[in-house]
Amino acid sequence: xxxxxxxxxxxxxxxxxxxxxxxxxxxxxxxxxxxxxxxxxxxxxxxxxxxxxxxxxxxxxxxxxxxxxxxxxxxxxxxxxxxxxxxxxxxxxxxxxxxxxxxxxxxxxxxxxxxxxxxxxxxxxxxxxxxxxxxxxxxxxxxxxxxxxxxxxxxxxxxxxxxxxxxxxxxxxxxxxxxxxxxxxxxxxxxxxxxxxxxxxxxxxxxxxxxxxxxxxxxxxxxxxxxxxxxxxxxxxxxxxxxxxxxxxxxxxxxxxxxxxxxxxxxxxxxxxxxxxxxxxxxxxxxxxxxxxxxxxxxxxxxxxxxxxxxxxxxxxxxxxxxxxxxxxxxxxxxxxxxxxxxxxxxxxxxxxxxxxxxxxxxxxxxxxxxxxxxxxxxxxxxxxxxxxxxxxxxxxxxxxxxxxxxxxxxxxxxxxxxxxxx
Ligand SMILES: Nc1ncnc2c1ncn2[C@@H]1O[C@H](COP(=O)(O)OP(=O)(O)OP(=O)(O)O)[C@@H](O)[C@H]1O
Ligand SMILES: [Mg+2]
Numbered sequence: 194x195x196x197x198x199x200x201x202x203x204x205x206x207x208x209x210x211x212x213x214x215x216x217x218x219x220x221x222x223x224x225x226x227x228x229x230x231x232x233x234x235x236x237x238x239x240x241x242x243x244x245x246x247x248x249x250x251x252x253x254x255x256x257x258x259x260x261x262x263x264x265x266x267x268x269x270x271x272x273x274x275x276x277x278x279x280x281x282x283x284x285x286x287x288x289x290x291x292x293x294x295x296x297x298x299x300x301x302x303x304x305x306x307x308x309x310x311x312x313x314x315x316x317x318x319x320x321x322x323x324x325x326x327x328x329x330x331x332x333x334x335x336x337x338x339x340x341x342x343x344x345x346x347x348x349x350x351x352x353x354x355x356x357x358x359x360x361x362x363x364x365x366x367x368x369x370x371x372x373x374x375x376x377x378x379x380x381x382x383x384x385x386x387x388x389x390x391x392x393x394x395x396x397x398x399x400x401x402x403x404x405x406x407x408x409x410x411x412x413x414x415x416x417x418x419x420x421x422x423x424x425x426x427x428x429x430x431x432x433x434x435x436x437x438x439x440x441x442x443x444x445x446x447x448x449x450x451x452x453x454x455x456x457x458x459x460x461x462x463x464x465x466x467x468x469x470x471x472x473x474x475x476x477x478x479x480x481x482x483x484x485x486x487x488x489x490x491x492x493x494x495x496x497x498x499x500x501x502x503x504x505x506x507x508x509x510x511x512x513x514x515x516x517x518x519x520x521x522x523x524x525x526x527x528x529x530x531x532x533x534x535x536x537x538x539x540x541x542x543x544x545x546x547x548x549x550x551x552x553x554x555x556x557x558x559x560x561x562x563x564x565x566x567x568x569x570x571x572x573x574x575x576x577x578x579x580x581x582x583x584x585x586x587x588x589x590x591x592x593x594x595x596x597x598x599x600x601x602x603x604x605x606x607x608x609x610x611x612x613x614x615x616x
Contacts, residue, residue, distance in 0.1 A: 219366070242279065395564060481514045520607075550605060591611055
């Protein structure tokens with residue numbers, strides 16, 4: 194620690210800082226600086242680490258660099274494994290623990306007799322002297338450097354000599370933390386941007402779908418209203434009924450599309466409500482059958498297992514069953530049946546809907562739950578491609594999973610399973 198030595202120390206410190214400013218890799222810089230410090234004070238081994246806090250608020254040390262003093266295979270493996278992630282030291286009833294709790298330097302020139310010692314692990318090389326130095330930033334403890342086995346022990350002079358080292362570590366830890374924060378906010382920004390782009394794409398898809406899908410029902414409503422306005426006196430009862438029915442059906446169609454878009458919007462923004470209560474799934478299914486505009490005579494309900502109320506959301510379950518059943522009816526022949534099965538097993542309940550219809554081409558199955566996606570064999574059937582996206586959102590909101598089995602030309606079975614019985 195002669196004058197020449199101090200010049201070497203300052204050069205080491207400034208080289209290390211310059212390198213660090215280029216790569217912001219704390220581990221590389223810490224190793225460099227620790228070696229400089231060890232040489233400067235003439236100690237055998239050392240460590241440097243960041244002070245972190247566990248769930249209970251207790252400080253612990255996570256190393257950036259430490260001299261490899263492995264003394265057997267197990268410690269050698271430990272050093273190798275923790276080379277990149279760092280070792281954690283949590284025992285506060287030790288000499289370094291005293292330093293963590295007090296945020297003050299700890300000097301022990303006779304560690305084996307020191308009442309503050311925690312003892313060394315079996316096989317650890319003898320510790321003749323020890324120094325732990327706090328790394329402080331704005332009065333807060335953010336790290337610790339420690340040294341072992343210096344000929345002649347440690348004293349105030351060594352502490353003073355190490356000041357440039359500890360303040361450089363403080364700058365580097367702060368710098369690295371700021372860099373981590375900057376990277377995290379950059380990642381956040383990228384994510385938000387991606388999310389925004391997705392939302393904008395979805396919105397423009399919705400606008401083009403709505404302008405296309407709403408045109409037909411709106412012109413039906415317009416023409417029927419005009420006819421009723423002009424000729425209602427001349428129309429007989431059945432003719433009047435036909436026009437009112439056309440208006441009602443067109444409105445219902447638009448309402449259904451809007452409802453789907455609303456559910457998807459809520460799912461996207463995380464505001465889709467899930468109010469679990471014991472519900473009678475058979476009753477919900479019958480309600481869906483009754484609300485179908487046509488085809489209810491083709492639908493059958495089968496119950497397997499021990500029937501009991503399910504702890505689910507009635508509204509979400511109605512949406513799921515309605516979408517699956519109307520798909521099954523739409524994509525299958527008018528003389529074929531559709532089977533809804535409720536399977537109760539253990540703590541789970543599964544709702545499956547099966548048809549003997551056109552099926553889905555295997556290459557389309559993967560994306561079929563995305564909004565606006567329709568299979569390549571769907572153009573002969575009317576639809577917006579929102580139904581299954583709604584099903585997926587309603588199933589996910591109730592912590593369920595979906596399974597789909599489909600064979601082109603033979604039929605489709607979609608099954609949603611929920612962890613939800615009241616048992
Ligand atoms: N049971 C089924 N059999 C065959 N194909 C199906 C079945 N269910 C869904 N599909 C395919 O999946 C696509 C997406 O279904 P989804 O319910 O999301 O949309 P859609 O039925 O086309 O329109 P809508 O929004 O009116 O429900 C359909 O276009 C169809 O290609
Ligand atoms: Mg559908």
